[in-house]
Amino acid sequence: MQRIAIVDPIDATREPLRNLLLGIDSVWLEAECARYEFFPDVIQQSSPDVAIVSLDADRAKAIQLVTQIAADSPDLPILVVSSDHQSILQALQRGAKFFLTQPVVLEELLAALRRVPPRGATAAFGKETAAATKSCQVIAVLGSRGGIGCTTVAVNLGCDLARHETNNVALVDLDLALGDADVVLDPSPDHTLADVAMNIERLDMTFLRRSLVRHEGTGLSLLAHPVQMQDIGLIHEEHLQRVLNLLKASYTHLILDLSKGLTPTDLMALRIADIILLVAQLELSSIRNVVRMLLTLGAEEGLTDKIRIVMNRVGADNVEGEISLQKAEETIGKPIFWQIPNDARAVISARNNGVPLILHAPKSKAHLSILGLADALSPKDKDHNGPPAKEKPKKKAGWFR
Ligand SMILES: Nc1ncnc2c1ncn2[C@@H]1O[C@H](COP(=O)(O)OP(=O)(O)OP(=O)(O)O)[C@@H](O)[C@H]1O
Numbered sequence: 001m002q003r004i005a006i007v008d009p010i011d012a013t014r015e016p017l018r019n020l021l022l023g024i025d026s027v028w029l030e031a032e033c034a035r036y037e038f039f040p041d042v043i044q045q046s047s048p049d050v051a052i053v054s055l056d057a058d059r060a061k062a063i064q065l066v067t068q069i070a071a072d073s074p075d076l077p078i079l080v081v082s083s084d085h086q087s088i089l090q091a092l093q094r095g096a097k098f099f100l101t102q103p104v105v106l107e108e109l110l111a112a113l114r115r116v117p118p119r120g121a122t123a124a125f126g127k128e129t130a131a132a133t134k135s136c137q138v139i140a141v142l143g144s145r146g147g148i149g150c151t152t153v154a155v156n157l158g159c160d161l162a163r164h165e166t167n168n169v170a171l172v173d174l175d176l177a178l179g180d181a182d183v184v185l186d187p188s189p190d191h192t193l194a195d196v197a198m199n200i201e202r203l204d205m206t207f208l209r210r211s212l213v214r215h216e217g218t219g220l221s222l223l224a225h226p227v228q229m230q231d232i233g234l235i236h237e238e239h240l241q242r243v244l245n246l247l248k249a250s251y252t253h254l255i256l257d258l259s260k261g262l263t264p265t266d267l268m269a270l271r272i273a274d275i276i277l278l279v280a281q282l283e284l285s286s287i288r289n290v291v292r293m294l295l296t297l298g299a300e301e302g303l304t305d306k307i308r309i310v311m312n313r314v315g316a317d318n319v320e321g322e323i324s325l326q327k328a329e330e331t332i333g334k335p336i337f338w339q340i341p342n343d344a345r346a347v348i349s350a351r352n353n354g355v356p357l358i359l360h361a362p363k364s365k366a367h368l369s370i371l372g373l374a375d376a377l378s379p380k381d382k383d384h385n386g387p388p389a390k391e392k393p394k395k396k397a398g399w400f401r
């Protein structure tokens, strides 16, 4: 992650540059300044990896600033931007290392930033900024039918991951119409994904961070679904792509609770995810849908490999003729990655109290299982494809046929 500070007194050029930077995954916009004279202090306080100086507002002042930065912080790479070649040349002679010509286009900006060598990470940043230097794991939770346990898994997994001091976890409720992650966590959000979408043009990290509500007991942050159902139409997949890319710069884990509609926003979330937890139960309609979903998602390159089957409510004792794990695996043709036991007492009472399992019933079977899932998904096990399934899938024809 490159932390960048920019100075450009001209709004008309600063804002597009800022928007371009905000859209780049590997960039953290550390500071934005509209006055040349304040920029040395901004650099002192924010200690960026790259300083971008736009020269055109007052070329003489800007060149003087470049000279000063080069003298004060000789190891700080300076990238200058101008529409005037003569000024660029002068800035390069005074200590700038990189340049771009106006108007800045994304490809050239990316190429210039790629050429900038990494600067040593500093320890003087808070937890959120520190997260920006780590990579973010995006976990999408997708259900094979309604009421299968997606929100239960998403919320409790998020809370369990957030228990580690070094993790900074956000849950995005992408069940835009009927989502209820806010009920499970009971945090009363002031803003929702609809506010973010409505302000997408002027979106920055400050606004975005303010749109998430933090669950006091666990530290999990929530970006809630729209309150008004008619606002769903405001949220397009490009908005979501931008929002998730920005959140990836601030959080170590993003959990995405998807709808059951395979909507364009769900599909975007699946593309961005590193891991897709496909939640199922040992019953016919769920298993059938898993097979259908694997077929459908298999049509798009790269999605199936990310899918891990999570079998929820295993051992529901009142279900006569529950399908065995072995049969389920044979039918699905993919191992079961994780099993969560049926634990109605703990899960339903936690839900009704608006308290996650880690606080309501930490020793319950369901919670211990989700805790294990959180550990299994931690990066050391990222490539772990095999399930803790006792029964290996057999190669014979699928039971489901
Ligand atoms: N392991 C479990 N043991 C017992 N009950 C569970 C378990 N997992 C989920 N439930 C219960 O199942 C119901 C549905 O769970 P949940 O809301 O998490 O599913 P969902 O897939 O998100 O549903 P929706 O389709 O409404 O989004 C809830 O009442 C929840 O308490």
Ligand SMILES: [Mg+2]
Pocket (backbone or CB within 6 Å): 150, 151, 152, 175, 179, 180
């Ligand atoms: Mg749900």
